[in-house]
Structure formats: structure tokens, C-alpha cells
Amino acid sequence: MLEATNKQILLLTNMYPTDRFPAKGSFVKRSAVQLVNAGFEVKVVTLKDIKTKMLEYALFYSRVVRKLLLQPASYVYIHFVSHTAVPVLFVIALRKLLRKSPHIIVSHVHGGDVHFQTNKNKLFFAVKRLLAKQILHRSDVIISPSHRYADIVRKLLMGKQQIGGFAPDKHSSDIRVICSAGVDLTKFGSVSFTKSGIASKNLKFVYLSRFEPLKQPLLTLNYLDELYRQKPEYFSSAKFYGYGSLTQELNSGIAESLMTSEKVKCYDAVPSDKVPSLFADNDAFILQSKEESLGLAPLEAMASGCIVFLSKIPAFEEFIEDGKNGFLISSKEEFIGKVEDFCSWPFERQQELRQAARNTVQQSYSSLIAERDLIDVFVDKSRC
Structure with a gap:
């Protein structure tokens, strides 16, 4: 198997644009493009457009396991950790059993990963949060989109530790606040921002x-x-x-x-x-x-x-x-x-x-700031 370099990133996400849903996870794609433009080699593993959700996730999880075991990569970059946790935890346990060195894990948390959202199933959320917590305890860096959400993550990680064979690693995760992909100011408002000079009455x-x-x-x-x-x-x-x-x-x-x-x-x-x-x-x-x-x-x-x-x-x-x-x-x-x-x-x-x-x-919140801060995450870890 090929050896990984410190420029190789395996991006795992259940949110990525498709032909059916072109707006789905567009900010995840923009983050990937930012890393590619900075010289990183990014391989994306995501869901395929399959109408049966259980089959869609089963195939996604099998691809994640295969890529984590066979694809050379120094970093695993996870977007929406709760939905990707199962295969990643399995591979972590397997690599530990085989005494193989772990990947550097960067986890990007969002929405319902660790915070209960109204109108959602409470039992399903409890399972999601437990899985997310296990991944976050094993992450070298955690990226949060806002300071308020970062506080929620800190409180979760400070809570009672889980579970027998999946006890948290000893190191403490580095939590950084980065606006996901940011706003490209050359596209938004570059032409339209200057209004007519007449007050808006409706x-x-x-x-x-x-x-x-x-x-x-x-x-x-x-x-x-x-x-x-x-x-x-x-x-x-x-x-x-x-x-x-x-x-x-x-x-x-x-x-x-x-x-x-x-x-x-x-x-x-x-x-x-x-x-x-x-x-x-x-x-x-x-x-x-x-x-x-x-x-x-x-x-x-x-x-x-x-x-x-x-x-x-x-x-x-x-x-x-x-x-x-x-x-x-x-x-x-x-x-x-x-x-x-x-x-x-x-x-x-x-x-x-x-x-x-x-x-x-x-x-x-500009894309320049987000890109700089995201690249710093991987550059900092490559020096460790």
C-alpha cells in the first residue's frame, strides 16, 4: 500500500451537492476546493443518489471503511460527525487492534450533531450525540461554525465519559471556530451592493x-x-x-x-x-x-x-x-x-x-478568513 503524505486528506461527509440536490452541502464542497487550491490532495467519500436511505448509508459506510483501510491519507476530515461515526469508530478500533498508527482526525461539527433540534426524535438524537461524542474525543481538532456551538461541544466533552471498549483517548481536542467555507465577497455584493440612491419604500x-x-x-x-x-x-x-x-x-x-x-x-x-x-x-x-x-x-x-x-x-x-x-x-x-x-x-x-x-x-466571516483558518488546521498538524 502507498504511504500517505502530509498533503493527503480523506473527506468524509453525508452532505455534498448532487444532481438531485445541488444546494445540499455546498459549503462542504467549497471547503474541499479551498484545501485543493492550497495544495492538498482531497479525496471525497459521500452519499450516492439512492432513494432507499438504508441502502444509501450502507453503501456509504462500506466505502468509508474501505477508503480508511486502503486509501493513503494523513488526515481524515469529517463533516457531520454523527452521521459518519459508525464506520470511523469501527476502523479506529480495528487499527488499534492491529497496532497501526491512527489517522489525524479533524471533525467539523454542525447542527444536530451534538445539540438537540426541536421536532426531532429524542432517542435518535441521543444515539447521534453518543456517536458524535466518541468521535470528538478521538479528534485532534474540532471545528465549530460559531462560538456558541463551540461552547455546546465543550460541555459535551466535559460530561461523564463513555463506554468500556470505546473509552476516550487521553489527549484533549483542539476546538477552533471557523465559518464553514465563509462568504466569497468577490461574488456576493461585488456588483449589486450599491443601490440606486433612492430609499427602499417596499x-x-x-x-x-x-x-x-x-x-x-x-x-x-x-x-x-x-x-x-x-x-x-x-x-x-x-x-x-x-x-x-x-x-x-x-x-x-x-x-x-x-x-x-x-x-x-x-x-x-x-x-x-x-x-x-x-x-x-x-x-x-x-x-x-x-x-x-x-x-x-x-x-x-x-x-x-x-x-x-x-x-x-x-x-x-x-x-x-x-x-x-x-x-x-x-x-x-x-x-x-x-x-x-x-x-x-x-x-x-x-x-x-x-x-x-x-x-x-x-x-x-469572509471566505478569505475561513480559508486561512481551515488551512492553518492542517498545516499546524503537519508540523506536529
Whole structure:
């Protein structure tokens, strides 16, 4: 078998763009591209487009085991650790039994890996968190998308240790906060950011996320419908882009809403290369998630000059100063009031908010910062 070099990375993920789901895990692909551009050799193992989920994961796990045993690589880079843990833990145990040196493991945690998300099965989450904890204890570096999520990981790792034959390794993991792939400021807002010089008196809204209970697209539709009912002069249009279990219910809700079919429309998810022009064509971004580990789409919208109206949750509070670079809302009354406030501002004040939003992204969440910090993870470990 070939020997690994310190430039070889095996990327394991259940989230990666496919022909059926071009938006799925696009930030994971961008992270891989960043590493390739930095001179690393990245091999990706991910799910195939198979409609039977059990078969899809069985084939995925078998490929992971085969690659970990046969593919030369110095690093194993795991995105969504809870969904990839089973084959990785198996190979770790096998290599230990065979007295083979372990891989350097970099784990990138997200969403429901270690934090319970509402509307999810509690037993399934308990199993996921247990598996994630085992991988994280064996990771040389843990990457978290936000400081708030990093705190959740620390609390998990400080908890009571698990399990007989899978006792944690002795070393303590290095936890780093990196915005997943970051926002490419040469694509988002590079052309569209400068508005016309005329204050926005009504807004074109866009929703860009999955159609799942966690993201609350039906609540978003209710907010927009109420805005149209109470203050139609501030509403221009609304477009929903995404996919998920609530697609049919969302379309039914749109058909029953007060807004006409010309005012509100629902579309499939768009590939990542279409997102910049989508934001450029709209004025405001709205997302009322129950939970997020960070939220890349709102940051891309902020970079593009879109006004963001986000739910008042810890992840969004990490980068939004309410009324200064975006708006945090927790009720439809608050949403309507803040839309009315913004639309009453003069152009200069509206533009100050847009510029402050872009500055937030530029200072902390750009792709240049994310790429630098991600590459540092692997460069630092290659020196060890």
C-alpha cells in the first residue's frame, strides 16, 4: 500500500451537492476546493443518489471503511460527525487492534450533531450525540461554525465519559471556530451592493433554506402574509427557494394566502453559483429558524446588501446587532413594525445598515478568513 503524505486528506461527509440536490452541502464542497487550491490532495467519500436511505448509508459506510483501510491519507476530515461515526469508530478500533498508527482526525461539527433540534426524535438524537461524542474525543481538532456551538461541544466533552471498549483517548481536542467555507465577497455584493440612491419604500423578500420544521417556512409565510394584509405598501414580492418535507404544505399555504400568485412564488433549491444573482435581485432576506449552528445564507445575504430579518436565536445574535446591521424578530407584530421602520428611513440610513452588514461579514466571516483558518488546521498538524 502507498504511504500517505502530509498533503493527503480523506473527506468524509453525508452532505455534498448532487444532481438531485445541488444546494445540499455546498459549503462542504467549497471547503474541499479551498484545501485543493492550497495544495492538498482531497479525496471525497459521500452519499450516492439512492432513494432507499438504508441502502444509501450502507453503501456509504462500506466505502468509508474501505477508503480508511486502503486509501493513503494523513488526515481524515469529517463533516457531520454523527452521521459518519459508525464506520470511523469501527476502523479506529480495528487499527488499534492491529497496532497501526491512527489517522489525524479533524471533525467539523454542525447542527444536530451534538445539540438537540426541536421536532426531532429524542432517542435518535441521543444515539447521534453518543456517536458524535466518541468521535470528538478521538479528534485532534474540532471545528465549530460559531462560538456558541463551540461552547455546546465543550460541555459535551466535559460530561461523564463513555463506554468500556470505546473509552476516550487521553489527549484533549483542539476546538477552533471557523465559518464553514465563509462568504466569497468577490461574488456576493461585488456588483449589486450599491443601490440606486433612492430609499427602499417596499421590499422584495427572499427565503433560501430547506423546507423543514426546524426552518419554519410556514411561519415565514404567515409573517409575510400578515405584512401584506396590514401594510401592503411595504410589500413588493416574496420568493421561497428550497426543498424538504414541507414543500407540499408550503405550496398549499401559498395558494391559500392573501398574496396573489404574482406576489409570492415557491421554487426548487438553486445551485450555489446561482445564489449571488438571486440575492442581487431582492431587497430583503427572511429566515425564522428555531435553531442554527451559525447560518451561512443570512451572511451571504448581508454581504449582498439584502436587509436580513432573522429569528431571535443565539446563533443569529452572535453576528446581528438589532437595527444596526439587520433585524432580529420574535413575532409578526415585531416583524411588521421593523419593516415599516426600515422603509421609512432615508436612503442614507438604509445604506448605513447595508454597509454595516457587509462590514460584519468582511471582518469575521469572509471566505478569505475561513480559508486561512481551515488551512492553518492542517498545516499546524503537519508540523506536529
